[in-house]
Amino acid sequence: MSHTFATAGADDPPRDDFRLPFADLPRLELEKLLGEVSARAQDVLVTQGRLRHLLHAHAVVASELSLQAVLQHIVTAAQDLVEARYAALGVIGDHGVLDEFVHVGMDGNAVERIGELPHGHGILGLLVTDPVPVRLADLTTHPAAAGFPPHHPDMDSFLGVPIRIRGRVFGNLYLTGSANGQFSSEDEQLAVALAATAGVAIDNARLYQESEQRHRWLTASAEVTRLLFAQQDGHPLDMVPKAAQQAADADFAILALLTTSAQLKIQATSGVLTDQMLAGMDTSAAEQVACTGVPTVVAPPAPADAPARIGSVIVVPLPAGDRTTGTLSVGRLSGRRSFTDSDMHHLADFGGHAAVAMELDRAHSDQQIQRISDDHDRIGLALNNHVIQRLFAVSLGLQGLLAANKTPTFQSRVNGYIDVLDTTISHIRTDVYDVDVTPGHHTRSLQNQVLTAVDDHTTSAGFPATVTFKGQLGRAIPGTLADDVVAAVRDALTTIAGHTDTTRAELRVDIAGDLITVECVDGHTQSSTWSARIPSDGLLVPRGER
Template sequence: MEGEAGSSLRFPDVPKLELDDLIDQLVDRARGVQRAQGRLRALLRAIETVTGDLSLEVVLRNVVESACELSGARYGALGVIAHDGGLDQFIHVGMDDGAVAEIGGLPQGKGLLGALISDPRPIRLKHMVDDERSTGFPPHHPPMDSFLGVPIHVRDEVFGNLYLTDSEKGEFTAEDEELVIALALAAGTAISNARLYQESRLQQRWLTASVEIGSQLLAAAGEDPLRMIARRAIDIADADVVSVGLLTPDGESLLIEVAYGVNAQDLVGQRFRLTETLAGRAVEERRGLVLRAGDDVDRHSHASSVLDAGPLMVLPLQSEDTVRGVLSLVRERGRPPFSASDLAMAAGFASHASVALELADSRAAEQKVVLLEDRERIARDLHDHVIQELFAIGLSLESAAALLGSDAAAAAQRIQQRVEDIDRTIRRIRTSIFALRGPLDLVAGGLRQRILEVATDLTPALGYPPHVSFSGLLDIGVSADLVDDVVATVREAVTNIAKHAHASSATIDVSATATQLTVTVTDDGVGLGDVTRCSGTGNLRARAEQRQGSFEIGPGATRGTIVKWKVPISHD
């Protein structure tokens, strides 16, 4: 018994080895389960990180960083696929800004990157150089060996691809591939949600801008409506240049009224034929257009005259009956294209802006009617009261001059001169009445209108506006060719004042009787001087003599010069 008590337990060697193997296997499997559990936790953390933000830019970067951490990759990138099959965006991690600057431009989607774009299925390589599709790296690019590429699907489309290189284990495993695929599925959902959130915020900004424009257009004062439309559009649409053009009265051309952005100052005021531009196509089809760089179109964008135009949107500003203008939003070549949702939102904005402009036009027309009615009342009061009183005073003065007789010739002359002054004042008041009544009282292309246009044109040269007065039926009894001669006479006489008289005031008086038309131009300048050197006076004399009229030029009553041009009026 003692011997048995002092002896140690012994197990056969063979059974002991089998048990050790079983225990080792259990430990390995436990470690595998623990490792898998750890990686699943890492996957859950990565998914939580990816789905934890609604900003698309943040989501994309989180996807790349989480994929690198999950797979143990040193470098990672996410390439967003463009409409033309290339890369629209390339978000990368692992390289500092200095290395990126040395490499230069972003990848063009060739080689292995292009292989994933053309065939969106996972690619896992131990050595990239072993794959025939690999095209190497550009200068200054860091060396990379192992590779894992996984596509990211958003709904039914391939949004982009995840590119991971240089595994810390030497190569990416099948388990790495499965985890990254799972992450890519979650990333697709996160990107979709971020897109929807981004679109909803953009839609809200378009609607807010529409409300602001409507409120501003109905206000009594404030920013020009077309300028406000362009300013808000370029801010919201992230465009490089935005322009608002209105159709010309003949409907054949587009005149750019307002522009914002790159070289916008060179675009304002330009006129483009509708048949030659995409704006014309939008007007013809009465719908918005979205074009991407490289699209084959038969017309160019008018913005091409000021920048290298790439993606663009063209939207007609239209009411139910007519198109009044075009809103154009352009990005430079190489920038992301406008999407269908961009077009839908911008079209809604353009529609609201068109309605607001129609309301503003109606309001302006109503205010114009009120203004014209008020001016008509003032003109009527001037005609019915002031002119009649002045006319009565003139008659009284003429009677007083007649009573003085020959013994008071000087006094009679002075009274007669005052009568002429009153007549001149009456003519000026009548001219003011015509101005108050505005274009409703002017015949288009008539003598009154053209004389007023000449006075306006020569105001800068004179340094002050000339006084203009009319008398008689100037817009009815004067032939078209005589109108041209009268306008030329007035222009020549006033131009001479601007060049030679050094006057502080000038007066244009045009009067017509049944048989004669008289133009009188006076100034308070330095006087005649050497009139023989002025070829303009010879032209005035020749025009009068060709019509069997007369031309006189002489000193004023106190100073300055008086020009009288008289011609008979023929009635055919």
């Protein structure tokens, strides 16, 4: 057998399609391997970047002690970490609904158009009832979707993660609008890791907040006690609701005391409480607390359209031994965080301290009033036994002189002296019973104002006037009503002065029950009468009876 081999000679032309047949497959496999390595390296870089973002988020969240700042940092960090368009954190209240809602992503105009923040219905309520992570490609297709309120932006992808503190669910982290179309399992793992750190940071912030809160309440109790015992001018009870409002971070506070008829009467208020809000307030909780002595937290009512609607309210009793003297209430407007049981316990302790301070102050004031009253009675008795009787004797002696001398000029002068003595006696008696025995009270009483008006007017009119006070002279008269009484006295004296033959006038002021009456009579028995009712507002009565 012979074999023939064809060889290329030096003169043969080169071949352009010449290839090594064994090189194609290894090269393709190498290129594929290099591509996978590059992709893996890119994934590693992305993962490292996201881990760095997670570590940075942990550091930012753990750097704050203010609870509100911590919540805001958590929401912002979660939004950046998983590249979400919208992020929110809903705090679950004691009643199983979202009590607070911190969010990022929406501009202020959109939030204002939407109005009230979510309460935890629909998809948001899934994590409230079943606190496990939820990841949806389109939340609108889920059976639990409740739809969006008017003016709410469209949302599709959704990721929800619960935040736990010591085994108890504090709230939920909500993320929507993934930049990648939908959230991945890696996004969920990152959000769960952030939620774990958030729980620790929130717990630390709450412990710090409770410590600061205890300090505020102790400071408020000490300040109220000090001011009550300082016996300063003004209304000492006003400081009690004011201190409670500040310590509780409330919008308003009400101090109400029980009257002798077992009705709650408002003594002092503080904050943004308007007459309209007060008129629409349900007082059944305050009445129940006054009756049972057990503090309570009143949950906010159903949503309403009122611009200044009252939200959460705490009512605590003011104990005095085995009885209750009144109630102290603090409240927040709708939209703010509801009060917790811890807030209620702090206010109850403050109410107990304030009640003891008020009772001690009242006892101290009663002792002072009794001492001044004893001095007042002693001085009055001494004036009656010595000064007034001597003035009466002089007046009687002058009247005896009238029979001895019938000269008109003499009798006119003696009658004038007698009138002056009668007026002096009346003024002495009135001034004795017009002593204001209330410590620290420097305002002029109604009797004093009437006497001053009479003295001013009779001096210019040229005829004497006697003033008699009857009834409940120690009763407090509102300033505006006292001004009306003085104006009525001046008008009556002006009318009598218009009579050319007027020689004297007699003025009677009677305070009986809820009626104050002013009667003015001249020497010819012509009289004028003015009367007005003394207001007794401030009673806390049930709704519908106002």
